[in-house]
Amino acid sequence: MADAQSMSERFSSSPFIPASASVGAVMRTVLYALVPGIVLYALLFGWGVIVNILLASISSLAFELVMLVVRGRPLRRYLFDGSALVTAVLLALALPPLVAWWIPVAGAFVAIVAAKHLYGGLGYNAFNPAMAGYAVLLISFPREMSIWAEPLALAEHPLSLAQTLVFSLAHQLPDALSFDALTSATPLDYLRTQVGLGRSVRDSVGAPIFGHVAGLGMEWVNAGYLLGGVWLIYRKVISWHIPVAVLASLACISGIGFVLDPQVYASPLLHLFGGASMLGAFFIATDPITASTTPWGRIIYGAGIGVLIFSIRAWGGYPDGVAFAVLVMGLTVPLVDQYTVPRAFGARARHGDG
């Protein structure tokens, strides 16, 4: 490394063309692409979404600053590269909208300090930091992490921004309002419980927390992420392989279940537009550092995530499976990448190539 680095300082070689892209620009584009989803999420589920994003962002930047100082890294280059912010926002979007302040802060701590910097910082983390933070929170605080704010459409007394802040920071609600009145199980969680109790999927999705095809409100939030994700592909910030593979495999396997036993298995549409599917497919599974980087590798990686999301939702112990699916498939990346090296120009044609 030292050799190569000093070599690169000594001679500068071609190309002599001003670079157009930068890590900061890539991260900013990802953040812009999240805007439609975030706006819909906040509109449909309340101020808690914004409060979580702010808390996670501020604490992530603070942890990033501390770790950069501790590790003696140049602040100007790394602090504002946008990577910590993307991690923070993805983590915040994975959290229930109504939680105490220390949940996003603790998640940010795990994501930035442990998952990112203890592994060597930007570019070196073995696990998706946002999902590592989320997974640790889910395992450590299962109760707080599985109670979701009710969609505003169902809430009798939606909280104002000030009330949300007071709840988050001081854990106090306005008089006459109980926490239970503001929250419910998530649609996916509800469905699992009901099916576990022997009720059919069709009866269960008649409950008020369901909308047209998936969870009430959440289906629109997913549509927002889908919109932003397609834009990211159009802008060539991500390639189509991973999201398409995730969604296609999720649709296929849930479709098979749905066809075989519609009493027990929900429809593919509910899977695609429920929970964190779109966020996961376009924004989390595509985290470049921890995802596969070869075309076929990305398809395998994405397909694996889709299968795991369905498996965890249908048979696992957690209401949603995006985080664990991404973390588990992340483990396979070094191997997958090694066996999916594309055919080099002029090499004899191999399976899957022209």
Add this chain to the structure above:
Amino acid sequence: MAESGSAGREKRGMKKLWRFGGGVKLSGHKTVSDPAKVQRAPLPKRLYLPLRQHIGAPAEPVVEVGSYVYKGQVLAVSSAFVSAPVHAPSSGTVIAIEKHTMPHQSGIAEECAVIETDGADRWHPDIAPLPRPGLLSADELRARIREAGIVGLGGAVFPSAAKLKPPRAIDTLILNGVECEPYITCDDALMRSRPEEIVRGLLLVQRVVESAECIIAVEDNKPEAIARMRDAVEKLRASGVGGSDAIEVVAVPTRFPAGGEKQLIKVLTGKEVPQGGLPYEIGIVCLNVGTTAAVYDAVYEGRPLVARIMTVTGPQIRQPANFEVLIGTPVQDMLDAAGGVVSDAHTLIMGGPMMGTRLPHGQVPVVKASNCILVENAALADRQPAMPCIRCGTCATVCPINLLPQQLYWHARGKAYDKLDRHHLADCIECGCCAVVCPSRIPLVQYFRYAKTEKAAQEARDAFADQSRVRMQLREARLARLAREQEERKAKRKAARLGKKKTKVPIDQAGPATREMAGEAREVVA
């Protein structure tokens, strides 16, 4: 395919084109230097002629310091198959044969013949057009091309005569006028100013390799050059020149590196040159437009390759232009000819911005391969500190060879040579696409070049160690055999003595052991 400017006069066969993977769209900067005009560069006071301006064996000087040479006189020759002679680009006196810095990545110095020009620019009296060039055989043409010192002018400078003796039949001859690097317009200028010479040279080459099909490929951002080439082909066709029917001028989409030999072949024929192989293996020979213009000069004018067209351009030069320049002219003279540099904050690059070589200073000569001097802002060559690789894989999507630069980078840093092999480092053409799109601004090409040289050095060390080990083993085996044979002889003598039979063994029948013992003794002394 863009049809702009080419006026539908010619019936277009609408040749089917293919796509090569990867590549990037670049801003061309092609209008900076006007390709409509070629200026003659002033005659320099001194010319520096490297004895090796080509791939292959260096040429040996045949002139002495102090001798007077005419323009076009041979300065150095070689008998090696892959080599090319060097000629005096102007008349004058050879004042030195010494080492000078080359326009090379490493700033290496090579043996040069230095000529002090006399200003007369007098051609050698023997130089005359070949009589009846139409009747020359393929071998005669090839010999002429070799004697004229012609090498591939597209940049690889492979001796053309060697290239035109392929070990198998050639179906397609491709003339490369793509010029995909930004800023460079010398081939454009050549195609506009000497289209007929280019095509006539091509027809000569066609006779040498006996190819059925000829394609002249030009990027579609050069409508003027395309039109001129089509006109030239049509004119020859109209006058019934043999072979001109087989020529087609094709506009290829502008995308870097469309002018790379392998990429161009893919675009035009859909075929891929085998990994590590050469185009002739799939029945194709590919030449630069400048090369066939040089072939024309060599055959129809009898003139060796002593000059070429070169672009002097960039934001830091006052009067960018295309020049006809003598080989051996110092770069500094060309900067002066182009009005001088704008400021001291400039960087000299020989070649284009994507694949060019940074020059240490202006005191390096223009060589046969020099297509451009790019005078860039100095700030551009200052490396910004790179960010870590975020494995976004954009580099892989633009790699025209379909490699995984992000993995190569990783293994290059770890010096994992076996993994670099698995990822086909040797196939990297150093086009620079990966580096220009990298959001972390990692100088990827630099890492790959470094890894290639390191890997070569490692392999040389390994080979030497292997050789030493084998020698050691052989020596031990030999010594053991010697000892054994000595024992046997002793035993035999003993037996003979016992048998009272005396036989004398002559030395030439004494078996290898005796002779080797003599050799062994020498080795020990040495």
